[in-house]
Amino acid sequence: MTILRLLATITLGAGISMAGLWSIESSLPSLRTHHAAAAAERMPLYYRDPSGAPAWSAGPRKDDRGRDYLPVYDDDQATPEPAKPKQQADSSRRILYYRNPMGLPDTSPSPKKDPMGMDYVPVYEGDDAEDGVVKLSPGKIQRTGVRSASVERRTLRIAVKAPGTIQLDERRVSVIAMRAESFVQKVADVTTGTRVKAGQPLMEIYSSAIAAAAAEYLSTINSNIVGSNVVYGRGSRQRLTNLDVPEPVITAMEKSRIAPVTVQWSAPRDGIVLERNAIEGMRANPGDVLFRIADISVVWALVDVAERDLGSIAVGQPVTIRARSFPDRTFAGSIAVIYPQVNKDTRTARVRIELTNPDLALLPDMYVDAEIGTADPAPLLAVPADAVLDTGSRQAVLIDKGDGRYEPRAVTLGRRDASYVEVRDGLSDGEAVVTSANFLIDAESNLKAALKSFADAGEAQSAGGDHAGMGEHK
Template identity: 85%
Template sequence: MNTLRLLATIAVGAGLGLGGLVSIQTTPPSFRAPLAAAAADRMPLYYRDPSGAPAWSATPRKDDRGRDYLPVYDDDQAGPEPAKPKQQADSSRKILYYRNPMGLPDTSPTPKKDPMGMDYVPVYDGDEADDGVVKLSPGKIQRSGVKSTPVERRTLHVAVKAPGTVQLDERRISVIAMRTESFVQKVADVTTGTRVRAGQPLMEIYSSAIAAAAAEYLSTINSNIVGSNAAYGRGSRQRLTNLDVPEPVIAAMEKSHVAPVTVQWSAPRDGIVLERNAIEGMRANPGDVLFRIADISLVWALVDVAERDLGSIAVGQPVMIRARSFPGRTFAGAIAVIYPQVNKDTRTARVRIELANPDLALLPDMYVDAEIETAAPAPVLAVPADAVLDTGSRQAVLIDKGDGRYEPRAVKLGRHGAGYVEVRDGLSEGEAVVTSANFLIDAESNLKAALKSFAEAAEQQPANADHAGMGAHK
């Protein structure tokens, strides 16, 4: 009896672990009398819930609906239950083998039961087609939510994404440097980062060379014999131009006929002061940069595009730029230059994108992300990406052949874009492919192949056994 109680405890624990996977029917009232008679002859090990729920009791009890718990005896029988009609085999069709009722890869050449007492299901000749087609019942199709869509030709839009930085347009940078030895007399209230306008005063310069050239030029234009000195006068003016004297200063001299002591230098363009080296009283040698000014109303985005995507982009393609400093905002531009060199370390190529920057929000060296919209030159055969079963080494789709029949078919894929994938081989336009629950159908197909291989192995075992017996007899 102790052994029986130990087995009962193990059975209860196993039932709890199964979590109610096995559905048990309740005992109808017509069988309660035989159950009571059986209980009088045998001692129950425990009592189980009449609805099949994972609940047990060591003593008789009732559930919430007033139904008696069912006794379980030492032979693991819960008492007499209504007889279930057994699945009758179709005598008019040939049975190939019997498969496990729970879908496990286990077959039998003869009828049998599984450990839970369920009959193995017969598989008839004709149910297993050699073409790999899986047939599902309408109920299973409805429960699984299988959906199909026709294969169509469409234009694939593929977005090439690349990171980059904002850089200045090198054509919009101006430098103010002296061409002769000069002295900075005065500097305007302008600092690095200040926005300036074209013509805005920056500093006043005294240079002996500029003063001498200005006096020489004024002497020519003040002479009464202008005709004989015309060529000389043009040469004197050109000397001022060569010394980079601003044109407004020369025009003022011609109008006033007075040579200024100092020369005023102004901003040559609208922009931002990137560099200010001018200090009042300093001496500037020829070539010294005193101011550097850049116009950032138009900037460049230099992005690094992966080598594999270079064939999809071209000069003139539109680009959307997103700056990490301004989430949710986009800047429109276009590809201006694709640099003819690939970085051997990163396997990327530099691409220049010109961007309008009217509000000057984009600043040099900002990080940006570029999205280049590309499209195939002609529509291609494409299917939804959800229709593809990709194992890494194998790509396939499931063809909906109608009447609940589905055929797995290997395909060769091309580019991906906007939720679709190009199919280069394996499909024809108009065929229907499964886009939902295709993994369940693929699992059913794999199970079918596994069961078939087990059946073939089972059929070969008796033949091998007979051959071995004949050899031993000899």
Template identity: 75%
Template sequence: MNSLRILSILALGAGLGLGGYLVIERTAGPLDALTGTAVAADRAALYYRDPSGAPAWSAGPKRDSEGRDYLPVYEENSTVEPPKAKPQRADVSRKILYYRNPMGLPDTSPAPKKDSMGMDYIPVYEGDETDDGSVRLSPGKIQRTGVKSEAVERRTVRVAVKAPGTIQLDERRVSVIAMRAESFVQKVADVTTGTRVKSGQPLMEIYSSAIASAAAEYLATINSKIVGGVEMYGRGSRQRLTNLDVPEPVIAAMEKSKVAPVTVQWSAPRDGIVLERAAVEGMRANPGDVLFRIADISMVWALVDVAERDLGNIAVAQPVTIRARSFPGRTFSGTIAVIYPQVNRETRTARVRIELANPDSALLPDMYIDAEIGTADSAPVVAVPESSVLDTGSRQSVLVDKGEGRYEPRQVKLGRRGGGYIEVREGLFEGDAVVTSANFLIDAESNLKAALKSFGEAPSAPSDSTKAGMGDHK
């Protein structure tokens, strides 16, 4: 039971930490008053205390910063009490205004006193209280809490808008081969879906009575002996072949050979990948039937969905970095080409089109990608590190380092965030110093000070003499 009480007291003392001193009212084992060494080494120590009497304890043997061993404290039957922590000495060179509660409660005293747990009230000196709401910390406290400040500078705030998306084909680089007249597929080249083809590469041979008739008419016109026949009639016959989508190389070969071909060879209109092959040898193709679909993927689109709140930060021609989930560590560069003028009702996002060069055809249609749009403004702005801002949701503030241990809370209006910095639109100027570390501790001290001040300004209860005087008027 006694051991449990001691451990509880130790845990409470460790939890109080900087708030005050812990006094342990119990009897320890016999100790040598000068050296602190144990007289009875055959007993187990309950804990070990600091040899200087400071409020520090350890569950096992250890040494202080000067290399001295912590002193053991033994069981109940000892008669020597461990030395208590020395009370904090007041600074006699400064005037004490009042004493405040060590636990931060709104309770002050004009004279030294202890709270219900035996901890001394903390003195508040003249000069520590200011009317501008600033907080003054001693150099020792600044060092212990790790307070750091940084000068406010103008810098470029880089805001990265991230959005997911997919790779899609460039609509301007897709070609289809479809018949404009009733035709029959005589032969199909060794080309399948997914095959890469070059412009002019043969795909199939077609027989069409409409094409054969137009070719015969054109050859008859250009072979005619009529003066001016080609100019007057040949132009219309050739246009008929063009309207039937006969490839230009076929028409040129016909003009050179003066012979109408039985079948017409169709070739690829561009470099690309065969996305669809519907042509089968011997099949009948009606007007409008698509037999091949070929796409050039040397340039592709990245369609990403940008959140509605980020639309004000993006614009056409901004650079974009694309990362494909299929290629970790590799990036692709592009620019914003179009911001679609519509917001999705369900997702509250707008679609953005980014044009990407794809020379090695690594990016394929419907591939998932992640886009990062750089929205850095070229004009530098007043900015502070993110760690310096105290944000309560309804109020944003920073702590300005006024020098000589004084810190002033100041409310600010924030702007864009990015790259670990936040734009400050109002409240700070270039050259001001703001606290970047341990600022929440100073803020807590400031809130405590405000609470104590409001508590001190509260109307006091009437004294006994006042009550007596009031009673005389009844």
């Protein structure tokens, strides 16, 4: 009707008859039909994201929020997005500021939009009442897989690992050397590496000094027979002992009353021949070592412990030894000596571990790996190792306060084993700490702190501007 009145005014002013007006009115439906047909023939060039994001489509589609993409025609004018009712703000709480909807560290004291056209999210009073506490919704907790564990006292299985080698027990090594000039008459079928028993014959020796001492001793005891009692010449017998004549040889002389031409030397202990220098017919000067025998039924493991671990070890602690030659076998021992010196080049201290070696599997200079048990028998307050956020200069855990609230807290750590870490300060028994997805919560906590600092800076700047305006007004 508005169009008809406009046309009537125009026609009357122009002198057009009412009959012409009615003819124009009758032609309006055909004009509307033509306009609709023209709009239908107008094909969109493409479709764009309704939020203004740099996303396009060749055909109709919807975004991740269910909104239709907007068509763009050849005149570069897109169909406007249908207006949506604004979200009603919570009037019961005061809005502190507005934060970036994408989580960027950008805040605003008043409502605004980001470059993509998204509204800033209001932050209400009370949302950050607990400073440093992060609050997550149940859905987010489930999606991120947050898990917590209780802080408990437990015995930590702490082990210090160190490499080392097998060495002979210095107290179980014997040498056979002459104390007077001698000649080797005969050598038994014994070579380096042969296992010998105590008393087993090794060689026969001729020595003029031993022969003279033996003759003198027999002359003494033969001239002092009174009945059935034999009075020994103690001086002559001591001379044989000083020449290191084996005791069985002296006893045999006393029984047979015959001075032997050669003296048989035997092994002083069970062990392995480490050195054989005796050769038939050779002359042995006083002090020459002819045999060297070691008992390896008990050996030492000399391991090098790092300087940082010296405070954790002590004499008597149990040690497990693994030889690289026997990867599936372990040898048990204990710390016997901690040598009182640190190697200035390697910053390690040597530790001696005594091991029983009944089957003689451990050989000298064999490489071994030692694991020293340093567990404290008293239970310690500990948390799972996964609960600790360690940046090198800062160690912290996230406390689960319930209802989706998490609080970061600095802690002081102590010793640790493969799964748990001792907490010396910062936690109490029975508290719950986050053990999974704690890095995500920590990131959100840092983001919240950044947003709060931006908001505080903005409020301070606004307050400063207000005070400046008041000063100018005065």
